Amino acid sequence: MLVVQNVNTYIGQKRIITDASFKINPGNIIGLIGPNGAGKTTLMKTILGLTKFNGQILLNQTTVTENQHAALDKVGTLIEHPAIYPFLTGQQNLELYAHDPDDCQSLISKLNMNTYIHDKAKGYSLGMKQKLGIAIALLNKPQLVILDEPMNGLDVEATIIVRRLIHQYAAKGTAFLISSHILSELQKVMNQVILINHGHIIINQPIAEFEQLHHQVYKLHTNNSQLTVDLLKNHHIHYTLDGGIFQVNPKNIFEIQDILSSQHVYLKELTPISSSFEQIVVQLLNQQRGGDHYDD
Incomplete structure (x- = not known):
């Protein structure tokens, strides 16, 4: 058409x-x-x-x-x-x-x-x-x-x-x-x-x-938020951060665990969560802009 x-x-x-x-x-x-x-x-x-x-x-x-x-x-x-x-x-x-x-x-x-x-x-x-x-x-x-x-x-x-x-x-x-x-x-x-x-x-x-591709993200909580921020930035891994809780793409999960472990940063929580359609759109736009966080 x-x-x-x-x-x-x-x-x-x-x-x-x-x-x-x-x-x-x-x-x-x-x-x-x-x-x-x-x-x-x-x-x-x-x-x-x-x-x-x-x-x-x-x-x-x-x-x-x-x-x-x-x-x-x-x-x-x-x-x-x-x-x-x-x-x-x-x-x-x-x-x-x-x-x-x-x-x-x-x-x-x-x-x-x-x-x-x-x-x-x-x-x-x-x-x-x-x-x-x-x-x-x-x-x-x-x-x-x-x-x-x-x-x-x-x-x-x-x-x-x-x-x-x-x-x-x-x-x-x-x-x-x-x-x-x-x-x-x-x-x-x-x-x-x-x-x-x-x-x-x-x-x-x-x-x-x-x-299906964008619906799920992982919630990540570590014992050292600031060092986690530095490590993710240094390895160009996109994330969002709200109140010390990170949200990351499932495709980066294994890489993130290896990076954190090598620097003695320990996981307190790593949980899959579902995002609303609006949240997915905000995350994609923020990712395109190269930003590191968004506000709900």
Whole structure:
């Protein structure tokens, strides 16, 4: 459905995205995650041909070029803010984009917008505007939907409804690229994760593989924390440290034990523990930055 190959995006002379490559197949739900300023929104805009870039982007085998949007007929988007006209009603906003009145009415019902859909959009709350923007993105049976922070402003009930809709559309072959800072919600829908930082894609894996590779860490407690810090740094072994308790990668366990033993540093505890999805992401970002600790 979507192929991004060696894409570099520029704002002015500054490169924001560096050599991005990934694919999205029909029915895939890709979670695009990363810290503020990582390049998530810029990457989404690049896919839509809204920014200067080089490399290749194919949407359903049609090339996307800057300011040439013929490839985007079957793409629904919600990026940054819902594209709605405040002095039109929600119904009128939808009708501007809808090819099929029945499709329009179906989305109004599914998103529970019946009670206010005939009110002018200028009076909508943030959550009401967000649902309208999501409805616009899902109109006309898109093949690819790009959503930037879709859960922003939604209450619990609306969040569950949107999550269910994403699964329903994906089951029929619609591909999704979704960016969100609410990782716990994103984790409930995505089947693949792309982690981006400073414009570089550092992880691109199916979610099951991601969790299997990164889910477990070891808790390490020694009789000499400061010497342990020095030894791990000297041997370029990544760790996190919180209150005298280290967390280390399982692949380094035997090497760490040998290093500590050679310097007469003794283990008080060495225990496998599981990390939450959020903790894993923080650890990976911290590791890329070359940092030595993070705060929960």
